């Protein structure tokens with residue numbers, strides 16, 4: 001697996017979150033969570049509803065300021081930076097609840113996402129490429145508000161890709177998709193990983209997480225309760241307890 | 252995509268605009284002095300509405316403070332003219348720069364803490380009222396009496412004997428403003444403005460520095476509005492707070508734009524072209540018996556538009572297929 005190496009030979013993770021706390025009033029949504037993602041890895045982040053997965057993404061991507069803890073990306077500290085700086089540093093994200101531009105077309109949306117790196121003409125090319133990549137090639141001139149939900153989810157991924165990131169945080173981009181669509185998205189993630197993009201992904205579909213992830217991190221009530229290779233995590237008694245009573249393959 | 256558009260289709264797309272321009276160029280030849288005055292006022296509002304639309308329409312920030320920019324333009328150029336003999340042709344850039352600076356400051360002040368949407372409208376209304384009070388009480392600015400511009404009677408001092416010259420000057424302003432919007436719409440800045448208007452969270456997530464672009468939109472819009480202030484001051488040869496710093500003109504600008512179609516290229520053109528003459532005719536015909544009736548009619552029209560054609564005349568027209576709402580090749584799925 002490709003990993004970035006610094007002088008001295010020790011491998012440094014692409015993303016490192018250390019002791020992250022996020023407090024909402026009296027509720028500690030994220031409680032002392034640390035995690036590393038190496039360059040080229042696909043890491044799954046799982047946990048029951050309300051475990052704090054989305055909140056952790058919000059903290060890493062700069063949308064919510066963590067109350068404590070540090071985040072490193074690509075060798076630089078990014079906690080305290082805003083979402084724009086973090087995106088421009090090469091760390092893109094998707095939203096669990098899709099966030100589209102209702103009056104922009106698919107092509108305009110993707111062009112806008114590409115524009116901070118390249119000029120307009122090039123950005124339009126990137127937009128067309130990405131549209132095809134996420135299966136929206138035929139819908140480039142459709143207004144986003146007229147897209148179906150699966151297409152909006154695809155666009156959510158497309159926006160992240162069009163910013164040409166080194167790493168993408170995916171928040172349940174496969175929820176609500178048909179099995180065939182899930183397969184397509186999984187293939188897309190794998191092919192992007194082969195091109196060097198790193199992933200941290202939240203997904204409730206256990207089959208998906210367990211097959212696609214190199215490593216899995218489990219959150220429960222804001223705390224990290226397990227971490228390891230998929231089969232290790234699946235055999236972890238604490239994880240089994242947490243998921244007991246919940247349908248492991250909620251679709 | 253648009254590059255593949257054959258020239259013939261491009262011409263057809265721009266045909267309504269070109270015809271409108273042609274009509275505007277020849278119109279004064281067939282008109283009496285009174286109607287030329289009405290047309291000058293209409294075009295002044297076209298220019299003002301197109302300028303406001305860059306902030307209120309493209310970027311989606313409901314600014315009520317544009318009277319500040321109108322006043323900044325009018326008063327700056329007038330003071331430079333009166334006290335230092337500077338031509339308003341030069342003074343207008345000073346006024347524009349001051350207005351742009353004020354606009355950027357207001358945007359920065361209102362948006363840096365990501366206050367909710369409505370608060371921007373409230374902040375700008377408060378500042379506009381403050382500006383009005385300040386201008387009305389500062390003696391150097393003529394207070395509520397206003398300032399009368401000395402007539403130097405030459406084109407170099409932005410003064411013309413015939414209204415026709417003023418007509419073509421404001422027409423040039425309006426045409427330039429429309430061309431700027433068309434270009435802006437597809438430029439990087441315009442695309443960023445529209446992402447901010449549509450969904451600011453999503454805009455941030457794709458690396459759009461929204462504060463900076465809101466400030467840019469305000470700067471452009473404020474600069475243009477100041478130029479309108481300079482024009483109006485030269486046309487009236489008189490500046491005073493009610494006309495130049497009062498909220499009435501801002502309300503008219505917003506009303507005409509909303510009726511025409513906020514956020515579109517042609518909405519802020521159509522709105523004032525229809526409503527200003529309508530208002531003037533009503534005022535002339537019924538001003539004696541029912542003063543203020545035109546405001547009542549404006550209000551009714553506004554309610555009708557909001558109720559029956561959200562998106563304004565442009566949206567209604569594009570539904571009829573007569574014109575396109577957006578200059579891009581967007582299709583409704």
Ligand SMILES: Nc1ncnc2c1ncn2[C@@H]1O[C@H](COP(=O)(O)OP(=O)(O)OP(=O)(O)O)[C@@H](O)[C@H]1O
Nearest residue numbers: 024027029047048049050051052053054055056096
């Ligand atoms: N903005 C907020 N203000 C207050 N509480 C919040 C906020 N966002 C999330 N929470 C709370 O924080 C906890 C963690 O929520 P979060 O959305 O991170 O969970 P999640 O793991 O993503 O859940 P899901 O699987 O349902 O998406 C929940 O109890 C939630 O109600």
Ligand SMILES: [Mg+2]
Nearest residue numbers: 053054055096
């Ligand atoms: Mg979530």
